[in-house]
Amino acid sequence: MGISHTQTGTISTDPRSDARSVVSASLRIAGGKATVKEKNMAKGTTTIDVGADGVALITIINPPVNSLSFDVLYSLKESYDQALRRDDVKAIVVTGAKGKFSGGFDISAFGGVQTGKVDQPKPGYISIDVLTDTVEAARKPSVAAIDGLALGGGLEVAMACHARISTPTAQLGLPELQLGIIPGFGGTQRLPRLVGISKALEMMLTSKPVKGTEAHGLGLVDSLVSPNELVSSARRWALDMVEGKRPWVASLYKTDKLDSFGEAREIFKFGRAQVRRQAPNLQHPLVCIDVVETGIISGPRAGLWKEFESFQELVRSDTCKSLVHIFFAQRGTTKVPAVTDLGLKPRRVNKVAVIGGGLMGSGIATALVLSNYPVILKEINEKFLQAGLDRVKANLQSRVKKGKMTQEKFEKTFSLLKGALDYESFRDVDMVIEAVIENVSLKQQIFADLEKYCPPHCILASNTSTIDLNLVGSKTRSHDRIIGAHFFSPAHIMPLLEIVRTNKTSPQVIVDLLDVGKKIRKTPVVVGNCTGFAVNRMFFPYTQAALLLVEHGTDLYLIDKAVTKFGMPMGPFRLVDLVGFGVGVATAMQFIENFPERTYKSMVIPLMQEDKRAGETTRKGFYLYDDKRKARPDPEVKKYIEKARSISGVSVDPKVRHRWRGLSGSLTIGCLTIISSSVSHFFSTQHFQQLAKLSEKDIIEMIFLPVVNEACRVFAEGIAVKAADLDISSVMGMGFPPYRGGIMFWADSLGSKYIYTRLEEWSKTFGGFFKPCAFLAERAAAGAPLSAPVEQAKSRM
Numbered sequence: 001m002g003i004s005h006t007q008t009g010t011i012s013t014d015p016r017s018d019a020r021s022v023v024s025a026s027l028r029i030a031g032g033k034a035t036v037k038e039k040n041m042a043k044g045t046t047t048i049d050v051g052a053d054g055v056a057l058i059t060i061i062n063p064p065v066n067s068l069s070f071d072v073l074y075s076l077k078e079s080y081d082q083a084l085r086r087d088d089v090k091a092i093v094v095t096g097a098k099g100k101f102s103g104g105f106d107i108s109a110f111g112g113v114q115t116g117k118v119d120q121p122k123p124g125y126i127s128i129d130v131l132t133d134t135v136e137a138a139r140k141p142s143v144a145a146i147d148g149l150a151l152g153g154g155l156e157v158a159m160a161c162h163a164r165i166s167t168p169t170a171q172l173g174l175p176e177l178q179l180g181i182i183p184g185f186g187g188t189q190r191l192p193r194l195v196g197i198s199k200a201l202e203m204m205l206t207s208k209p210v211k212g213t214e215a216h217g218l219g220l221v222d223s224l225v226s227p228n229e230l231v232s233s234a235r236r237w238a239l240d241m242v243e244g245k246r247p248w249v250a251s252l253y254k255t256d257k258l259d260s261f262g263e264a265r266e267i268f269k270f271g272r273a274q275v276r277r278q279a280p281n282l283q284h285p286l287v288c289i290d291v292v293e294t295g296i297i298s299g300p301r302a303g304l305w306k307e308f309e310s311f312q313e314l315v316r317s318d319t320c321k322s323l324v325h326i327f328f329a330q331r332g333t334t335k336v337p338a339v340t341d342l343g344l345k346p347r348r349v350n351k352v353a354v355i356g357g358g359l360m361g362s363g364i365a366t367a368l369v370l371s372n373y374p375v376i377l378k379e380i381n382e383k384f385l386q387a388g389l390d391r392v393k394a395n396l397q398s399r400v401k402k403g404k405m406t407q408e409k410f411e412k413t414f415s416l417l418k419g420a421l422d423y424e425s426f427r428d429v430d431m432v433i434e435a436v437i438e439n440v441s442l443k444q445q446i447f448a449d450l451e452k453y454c455p456p457h458c459i460l461a462s463n464t465s466t467i468d469l470n471l472v473g474s475k476t477r478s479h480d481r482i483i484g485a486h487f488f489s490p491a492h493i494m495p496l497l498e499i500v501r502t503n504k505t506s507p508q509v510i511v512d513l514l515d516v517g518k519k520i521r522k523t524p525v526v527v528g529n530c531t532g533f534a535v536n537r538m539f540f541p542y543t544q545a546a547l548l549l550v551e552h553g554t555d556l557y558l559i560d561k562a563v564t565k566f567g568m569p570m571g572p573f574r575l576v577d578l579v580g581f582g583v584g585v586a587t588a589m590q591f592i593e594n595f596p597e598r599t600y601k602s603m604v605i606p607l608m609q610e611d612k613r614a615g616e617t618t619r620k621g622f623y624l625y626d627d628k629r630k631a632r633p634d635p636e637v638k639k640y641i642e643k644a645r646s647i648s649g650v651s652v653d654p655k656v657r658h659r660w661r662g663l664s665g666s667l668t669i670g671c672l673t674i675i676s677s678s679v680s681h682f683f684s685t686q687h688f689q690q691l692a693k694l695s696e697k698d699i700i701e702m703i704f705l706p707v708v709n710e711a712c713r714v715f716a717e718g719i720a721v722k723a724a725d726l727d728i729s730s731v732m733g734m735g736f737p738p739y740r741g742g743i744m745f746w747a748d749s750l751g752s753k754y755i756y757t758r759l760e761e762w763s764k765t766f767g768g769f770f771k772p773c774a775f776l777a778e779r780a781a782a783g784a785p786l787s788a789p790v791e792q793a794k795s796r797m
């Protein structure tokens, strides 16, 4: 259709303050054409294609998601200038190449903006000069033809057009807040005018996109068509506008969807209250509301300027840096050196078996059937099997109740699940996930059976959270296909999947499981084999530090409060209650056996267990629980703490200098034997008093710096390939606040020297638990960040 002109070689304006910018290098012309080198440097472009019908089709091209780099944005402006200049162009259609409109502003450019390494255009250039004064104010109408996705800046470009045609499945949204910023190309002003203030705030504050069909209902999209008809319909629509057959709407000045001032004020008030309650540590959602409000009160142009200023400030904030780090770290977990770069293609997994229908097994089976995998659920008897099947059913039904699944879809999904009491039906499965209790000999027997019944290509995965996989597979000769698939409870909801490889697991099997992980919508992190892997190893010192503090005098509820305020979903004691003391103690035993030198052996939990307290399930743990599972502090807990103190020799007498003797002998509680501590050291009254009066900052550091210390060990041992994988593991497995960037990213914000000094100081008082590891000591001595790659780590992979 028509003549095609790519824009790489045509510059009409240079909006940048410094024309010799990094960006301009990619657009500069050498003898009328960009050199090959310069072309290769360009990060995306637009093309313009003028048809015989007089419609200029401008296509955004920047794979994989047509993000809006500065190159693309400048090229968009140039394409527009050309289309507006040319007499043979009557109207304009903007679209994205290969079925994707645009994934928004190029997030990889944020770093350059933050450090000032990329020259930015003059203030307000994109949102005002380009989108408002060129696109929206043009004397030729524009229609956005949206397929795939129009997110962030992508949707903002589309909203500056005079109409939007979309496919029913396209995703439209302004997810900027999940990156710690607000929309910066006019979205805060145009979205409320297209869909109303309430809906616009909801879309921005939750960062959730809407599908084309919903967008149509909301008025964000003017017409829905199939992908095949998208561009032709948009062309017709644009020409209809030229001929006055369809309205030509500038979204920025629309007022019909706006509420009255009084109503708007109420909506803003409600929004702010909700933000303060749900995200008390975050500023940018409040800024977003302020910016929308400015536009409503002072007019959209004032709103655009306020948006620009706020965006510039937020993009440089620590929150934005942390969230952008998390964005890329999450996508980086599937890039595993010497595994995903070998050119291996994932094999097709047609059928999966899950062994064990308990909480974990049924959750895993739910996650699998939800992604259309046929699943066999195996149990040891009819009763357990039925209970397992019922759990999966209940998981799915809860989705129906919440309106997330139709009854018809429920029936189809549930029919993918079959029960089994033996291994006969395992003869054609491609993957088995064992999810039985943490019992080594039971697991060994199961894996030996699996080797007999499953086909030789079948992936043999274990959901163990702590047990060494070499031990699990020791009675087989299938070590190359044994792998850990460690889900987090509830498995159908929690987003993380720890993929544990031994030094014998084949790369093909890892690639296969990564693919299954992606299909069941998990974020997989590949880790090496050791007790507790990455997440539980980091979790362990978290609870331990909390117990140590409590035994030394800090109020347990104060600890939970401080930790929640820091941004964790719950404090360590509330978490132990939720997980249950049984699981907590079983896990602790693994650590005591494997890392005795850095285990703090508290008796608080075993003493409580002795009194039939086991956490939330018994309605009594560190908290008391009512019928609605609401937790309230229990003054009785004090007595267990005091008893534990007397056992461990920790005294609270302020006048005397006490010796912390440690335990001698062993104490048997139920089936649990806590081996006596060999560690003995001193602590002073002064320290007790300090601990009783710790500031929130101290509490946070005494809880999380041991976690950092363990994360450093995990990294140094090669259990995690990249520090960023530990960031994702901490955010998705532990609930570490993403806006702090994950455990290693946060640690680097404090500095290795500072962390080392703090831990060293506490270790002198409290012993081995706080002792900084060699890796931390080395990084501190070198003044190096903890997240810098480990060059010669003894990789266990």
Ligand SMILES: C[C@H](O)CC(=O)SCCNC(=O)CCNC(=O)[C@H](O)C(C)(C)COP(=O)(O)OP(=O)(O)OC[C@H]1O[C@@H](n2cnc3c(N)ncnc32)[C@H](O)[C@@H]1OP(=O)(O)O
Pocket: 064, 065, 067, 068, 103, 104, 105, 106, 107, 108, 149, 151, 152, 153, 154, 156, 175, 176, 179, 182, 183, 184, 185, 187, 328, 331, 332
């Ligand atoms: C001024 C403006 O208001 C500011 C903005 O526009 S900020 C940007 C707003 N946009 C967003 O937040 C969207 C972010 N992207 C996403 O949510 C998802 O990537 C997506 C829904 C677009 C695609 O998801 P999916 O198909 O699962 O692919 P996903 O693996 O996430 O991304 C594919 C690749 O595109 C990259 N990518 C996605 N969106 C990008 C963006 N906006 N900028 C740069 N790269 C992006 C990813 O990093 C990934 O790269 P990789 O293959 O090298 O790892």
